[in-house]
Amino acid sequence: MMRTAAGILITAAVLYAFACLVLFLSQRSLIFFPQPRRSGSEAGIMKLRVDDGELNVTTRALTVPDAVLYFGGNAEDVSGSLPDLAAAFSQQALYLMHYRGYGGSAGKPSQAALFADALALFDQVQARHPHVTVIGRSLGSGVALYLASARPVARLVLVTPYDSMVELAAGQFPLMPVRYLMTDKFESWRYAPLVKVPTTLVTAENDAVIPRASTDLLLTRFQPGIARQVVIAGTGHNTVSGSPLYALALAATAR
Template sequence: MAKSQWATFKTLFNIFCCPPIPSRITNKLAFVPPDPTYVLLDHPDGQGKIFRPLESAEWQFGSSELENIEAFSCTTKNKESIYVLSLIRKNSYKYTIMFSHGNAVDLGQMSSFLTYLANELKCNIFCYDYSGYGASSGRPSESNLYADAEAAFECLLQRAMLKPEEVILYGQSIGTVPTIDLATKVKCAGVILHCPLMSGMRIAFPKTKDTWFFDSFPSIDKAKNIESPVLVIHGTDDEVINICHGQNIFKQCPKTVDPLWVPGAGHNDIEMYPIYIERLHKFIEQDLPYS
C-alpha cells in the first residue's frame, strides 16, 4: 500500500472505526463554566436587576462605573433564561458591540474588560452569558449556544431600539462560533473574530481537512456566508487555537479587512498588546462602510 493510501486509510479508520463522541469533544473544547463571579439583586423599581461583581471577578473600576451597567434576562427559543449586561451610555455613539465571550469566564469576570472597551472605543457594549454560565439557566450545548446569541441579538435590537447596521458582532474564542453563525443570518455593521476556530474536529485532530457529519462548531463552512465586513484577530503563538484557524477563517470570509496577526501573542493575552486597541479603533473609524 502506497504511503498516501495508508494515510487515507488510517484517517478513515480513526474516524469510522474509532469515532470521537461529538458531545465529549464539545464539552472538552468549549464549556467550562466557572463558579458564578457575580450576583444579581432585585431592583427597587422592579425593572431589571442590579449587577454586582464578586471579589473573584476582580472589578477594576469604581462604583460610578458600576452604576452604568444594566442587567436583565431574555428567553431563548430553547426556553432558557439567559442574562445580559448592557453598557449603553450614550445614544450619540454610532455603534453598539454585541460581545460573545470565551470559554471559562462569565459576565462578572468580563465586566471590567467590557467597561474598558466601552470607554476606549466610545461604543455601547452588550454582552450575555451562555446557558449554564453565571446566572443563566440550562446547560451549555452547541444548540443552546446558537439560540443564546440569537435571543441576545433580538433583545438588543428591541431594548435599545437599534437597527442591525448599528451593531458590531464581536466573538472571542468559543464566542466566535455563535458570532459567525449569527453573522450568516443578519447583515450587521461589522464582525470581529478574536481567535476563531474552524471546527471542533480541527481542534481535537489538527490534521483534519474535511468537515465530517459529526463535527461540532463548523465555522469554517459558515464563514463564506457572512455579508458584513470581517476583522480577524489572532496571536501567532496561540497555544489553544493555532493561528492557522484564524488564517483559514480569514480566507473564507468574502468581505475581510486587513487582519491583525499579533506577533508573540498567545490565546489569552492579545488585549495586552497596544496594537490590539489600535486595530479596533481603525476598524470602527475607518474600515466600516458608515464610519
C-alpha cells in the same frame, strides 16, 4: 494461536468502541467549561428569555444607536471583559452574553443553543440600537460568525478564531473518529462566505490553543475584500487581551 490473535483483536475492538462511546458521551464537558459571574452588580444584568429559562447578559446600558454584542471563550466569565470593551467602545452600549450554564444563566450549553440564543439577543438589542457590532472570542468566534451570517450586523470582530472546531478536535484525538462522533462541530467555514460586512480577525502570534493555520484558513473563506487580519505580536491565546495592541485593534473597529 489464531484463537489467541482473534481474541486480542476482539478485545482491542471492544476497548476502542468503549473509548469512542466515552468520548461521545463526554464531548460537551471537553468543550464547555461554565464559569460563575465574578463581577458586576445585578443592576447591570439584562435577562434574556429563552426556552430553558433566562440567560444573564452583562450590560452597559446607553441610549445610543450603536451597540456591541460580545460572545466569550469556553472558560470565560464575560463580565471580566466589560472594562476592556468599555474602554475600546466608549460610545456604544455593551451586551455580554453568559452562555447557558455560565454566570447564573439557565440551561446547558450546546452549539444549537448558543446559536439560537445569539439570534434572540441580537433581535432584542437591535430593536433598541440599529447598528450592532458583534465580537466573538475563541469559542465565541463561531457564535459571532454564525450570527453575522444570519442577521444584518454592522461589523464583525473575531478574536483568536478557528476554521473548524471539529478539525481542531481531530488533531487532538488523531486515532478517534472525531468527525463522526462530534455533535457540536462549530464549523465556521460554513458561514464565513455568507458574511457581507467588514470583518476583523484578531490573531495571537503565538497561539498554542488555536493553531495559526486554522485562523489563516478561516481568513480565506470570506468573500474578497470582506475580512482583514490583525496579528498581535508576542501574545498567546490567553494573553492576547492583555496587550495594548489588542485594545487598539478593537477600538479601530468602532463606528
